Amino acid sequence: MTVESTSNVNEDEILLEVKNLKKHFPIKGGLMRRVVGEVKAVDGVNFFIKKGETLGLVGESGCGKSTTGRAILRLHEPTDGEIIFHDPKLGKVHIEELNAKDLKRVRPNMQIIFQDPFSSLDPRMTVGRIVAEPLVINNVVKGRALRDRVAELLTVVGLRPEHATRYPHAFSGGQRQRIGIARALALNPELVICDEPVSALDVSVQAQVLNLLEDLQEQFNLTYLFVAHDLSVVEHISDRVAVMYVGYLVEMADTEDLYYNPQHPYTEALLAAIPKPDPRNRHRPVRLPGDVPSPANPPTGCYFHPRCPYAQDVCVTERPPLREVVPNHWSACHFSEELNLKGVPRLNEIPVTTAPSAADANRLQVEGTEPPHSGSSNGEVTVSLQ
Amino acid sequence: MAVQAGSADDTRAVAKKDKQDAGQMSQRQLMFRRFKQSKLAVFGLIVLFLMYLMAAFSSFLAPYDYDAIDSSSSYKAPTKVVWAGGPAVCGEVQTLDEVNLEWKYANDCTKTYPIQFFNRSYPYKLFGLIPTNIHLFGVPQQPADANAVPTEGQARPAKLYLLGGDKEGRDVFSRMLQGSRVSLTVGLVGVIFATVLGSILGTASGYFGGAIDNVMQRVIELIGSIPTIPLWAALAAALPGNISVVRRYFFITLILSLIAWTGLARQVRGKVLSYRTADYTSAARAAGGSHMRVILTHMVPNAMSHIIVVAALAVPATILAETTLSFLGFGMQAPAVSWGTLLQDAQSIAVVTRYPWLLLPGVAVVLALVCYQFLGDGLRDAADPYG
Ligand SMILES: Nc1ncnc2c1ncn2[C@@H]1O[C@H](COP(=O)(O)OP(=O)(O)O)[C@@H](O)[C@H]1O
Ligand code: SF4
Ligand SMILES: [Mg+2]
Numbered sequence A: 001m002t003v004e005s006t007s008n009v010n011e012d013e014i015l016l017e018v019k020n021l022k023k024h025f026p027i028k029g030g031l032m033r034r035v036v037g038e039v040k041a042v043d044g045v046n047f048f049i050k051k052g053e054t055l056g057l058v059g060e061s062g063c064g065k066s067t068t069g070r071a072i073l074r075l076h077e078p079t080d081g082e083i084i085f086h087d088p089k090l091g092k093v094h095i096e097e098l099n100a101k102d103l104k105r106v107r108p109n110m111q112i113i114f115q116d117p118f119s120s121l122d123p124r125m126t127v128g129r130i131v132a133e134p135l136v137i138n139n140v141v142k143g144r145a146l147r148d149r150v151a152e153l154l155t156v157v158g159l160r161p162e163h164a165t166r167y168p169h170a171f172s173g174g175q176r177q178r179i180g181i182a183r184a185l186a187l188n189p190e191l192v193i194c195d196e197p198v199s200a201l202d203v204s205v206q207a208q209v210l211n212l213l214e215d216l217q218e219q220f221n222l223t224y225l226f227v228a229h230d231l232s233v234v235e236h237i238s239d240r241v242a243v244m245y246v247g248y249l250v251e252m253a254d255t256e257d258l259y260y261n262p263q264h265p266y267t268e269a270l271l272a273a274i275p276k277p278d279p280r281n282r283h284r285p286v287r288l289p290g291d292v293p294s295p296a297n298p299p300t301g302c303y304f305h306p307r308c309p310y311a312q313d314v315c316v317t318e319r320p321p322l323r324e325v326v327p328n329h330w331s332a333c334h335f336s337e338e339l340n341l342k343g344v345p346r347l348n349e350i351p352v353t354t355a356p357s358a359a360d361a362n363r364l365q366v367e368g369t370e371p372p373h374s375g376s377s378n379g380e381v382t383v384s385l386q
Numbered sequence B: 001m002a003v004q005a006g007s008a009d010d011t012r013a014v015a016k017k018d019k020q021d022a023g024q025m026s027q028r029q030l031m032f033r034r035f036k037q038s039k040l041a042v043f044g045l046i047v048l049f050l051m052y053l054m055a056a057f058s059s060f061l062a063p064y065d066y067d068a069i070d071s072s073s074s075y076k077a078p079t080k081v082v083w084a085g086g087p088a089v090c091g092e093v094q095t096l097d098e099v100n101l102e103w104k105y106a107n108d109c110t111k112t113y114p115i116q117f118f119n120r121s122y123p124y125k126l127f128g129l130i131p132t133n134i135h136l137f138g139v140p141q142q143p144a145d146a147n148a149v150p151t152e153g154q155a156r157p158a159k160l161y162l163l164g165g166d167k168e169g170r171d172v173f174s175r176m177l178q179g180s181r182v183s184l185t186v187g188l189v190g191v192i193f194a195t196v197l198g199s200i201l202g203t204a205s206g207y208f209g210g211a212i213d214n215v216m217q218r219v220i221e222l223i224g225s226i227p228t229i230p231l232w233a234a235l236a237a238a239l240p241g242n243i244s245v246v247r248r249y250f251f252i253t254l255i256l257s258l259i260a261w262t263g264l265a266r267q268v269r270g271k272v273l274s275y276r277t278a279d280y281t282s283a284a285r286a287a288g289g290s291h292m293r294v295i296l297t298h299m300v301p302n303a304m305s306h307i308i309v310v311a312a313l314a315v316p317a318t319i320l321a322e323t324t325l326s327f328l329g330f331g332m333q334a335p336a337v338s339w340g341t342l343l344q345d346a347q348s349i350a351v352v353t354r355y356p357w358l359l360l361p362g363v364a365v366v367l368a369l370v371c372y373q374f375l376g377d378g379l380r381d382a383a384d385p386y387g
Helices: A065-072 A100-109 A127-137 A143-156 A161-165 A173-185 A203-220 A255-260 A265-272 A313-317 A355-361 B007-015 B017-023 B027-036 B039-056 B172-208 B210-225 B228-237 B245-276 B279-286 B291-328 B339-344 B349-354 B356-383
Strands: A014-029 A034-050 A054-058 A080-087 A091-094 A110-113 A191-195 A223-228 A240-245 A248-254 A323-326 A329-331 B081-083 B087-097 B102-114 B116-126 B130-138
Touching (some): A034 A248, A054 A065, A065 A191, A065 A223, A110 A173, A110 B279, A127 A161, A127 A173, A143 A161, A240 A255, B172 B356, B228 B291, B279 B291
Parallel strands (some): A054 A223, A110 A191
Antiparallel strands (some): A014 A080, A323 A329, B116 B130
16 A cells, blocks of 8 residues: 655655554553554554655544654654655665664654653753753763753743753743753754644644744754644644544645645544634534544544545445545545545635624534535625735 | 744743742752651651661660670669759669568668769770770769679669660660661661662563563562561571571561562552653653663653652561561571560560560650651652642
């Protein structure tokens, strides 16, 4: 099921390629802790990231996004697949094959920012020691130079150098994330995996941290794999977005393409769950019905079929591969071509309607049993803003 | 840089400013601050400190040689201290009861003998190093009397047995001081051995998991399934009878720690298991840190306060274990004294009812245990105020 997803992209532009990546966790049971099953947390993921871009990786909790990120960094040993990193000095390296010594040489170029602002900072260390740790491990600088570098890093992320002597418990969630970002930047990485860096933060603080990440990307030429559990956060930071469902990518495209023209029913459902900022269109974001199936015991055929409003018989038996349905737009649905899925409305398509019919128009399709929606009907007036 | 250093995030920083001193305090400092708020724990710590101080200076504090047999003071009741321009003891007249052929003692307080401080008496080595014969207090014997058979009907200064005498006429107070050296340290040293062993094995077990963990867990379960007292007794009984006191002491601590480490290893394992999956561990690994480095800079320091707490809570059980073993005759053996061996004298009800002061070593045991418990509880609350 390997997809040559890099077909029409120039090799030189690519920083990271992930091919058929799998991570299965054994389920152990019984007195002798024998393996009685497997959690297929990541099960055949393919994507690539170009230098300097941000790839959003989106999916509900438990879809295997963090596991994907950690497997790329070998924080989890991948079960199968290839992770090809284009190291600026060492060239093309297969991360999954590296021995401990070579891995240590590559690691400074691939860093990670974590979701949990509490578990990501060792409570016994001062902020200075936390930020200095990568530098100390790699023996980059020492003594006064080390202190200066830590002060510089803290300034870069919007903290003050004197914060170095304090302990993490003295900081707010947003500040803690900044500390985590400073640590990730310490070794001047190429690739930063941002594992839901703002999910645990207040909405007001989220925007600040996102802005910081965007500024840093520009300043230091960073490439991001940006993980999020809903599509609202990644929209303005991502160049492209990959949507993940139960260990598998179901859709990948340029951000605009994916938002306006989703090709997979799961993406459509995720888009419907985004809170709408448009005041005329205000409604409660709709939670997706049903739960993410357990990766230990996934459904047959298309993993999304129990929740998919468009499911047909074939969906129960056959698993759709991720394929390029439109140029540069991959989707894993048998019916991508036939379905006319609803994305977010383009600004110039936002209907001006009275409140009741707006509510009507926003009825979540996933929940309904009606056949695929065919464009904007319902007597909405589409006004052009141009 | 276009980062807004202002707004919500930063106003919090300002709000935190007045708490800056707390922000610069390490978890250990915060723990100490919380510990100080617990009155009982501080009380326990102070009493224990005094007890260890007394154990360290036991020979200086003991007016008599703990092992000096004096048949004329057998089961001697605690000596009465009177005031005669200073603390003093009465004279003592010994008469022979011709019917029962028993020595009878009577106090003759017409003549008092002052208690002398920094009195010179039997020689000893302070801390086992400095030879001296100065004791904190004592009643000088008349030189001629020192070894002479007591003359009938003639008053002599009473021996200053603060807590009475035992069957052999030895000073219970001096013996308790001597015994505290073993009783207070066997438990502590045993727990220190156990802590080192338990920490290493628990950390390895929790951090690496897999087969190491599996084996460790089974071993711990196995040890845990054997009743402790019989196991201790069996191990102690296996010790050769003719080994020196120091050797015996060493082996007893080993035997005690052999069982105490399991609880510790379990606790440390549980903690390390949670630290191992913490993101800061991943961050250190992602930066290229080795497992050893992660263990030494993240696992051990984080587990340390927990280790200290668990160790403190394990000490009383170990002290009690030594006391029990010695009481049963498996632990320390004469000429060594510990509170356990002293309590052997109090095994019969008849003796205890007539000479209740022989139970005093038990009071010392209880005091030490209670203080350790207070200390351990206080440390636990300080380390984990919400747990
Ligand atoms: N160390 C692990 N051992 C066993 N199962 C795991 C482990 N880590 C994650 N999983 C499982 O893998 C699945 C994906 O988890 P994760 O990658 O954290 O999802 P996400 O980040 O998308 O929320 C979940 O079902 C989770 O229970
Ligand atoms: S393959 Fe079938 S079940 Fe899966 S998303 Fe497409 S229509 Fe739905
Ligand atoms: Mg996650």
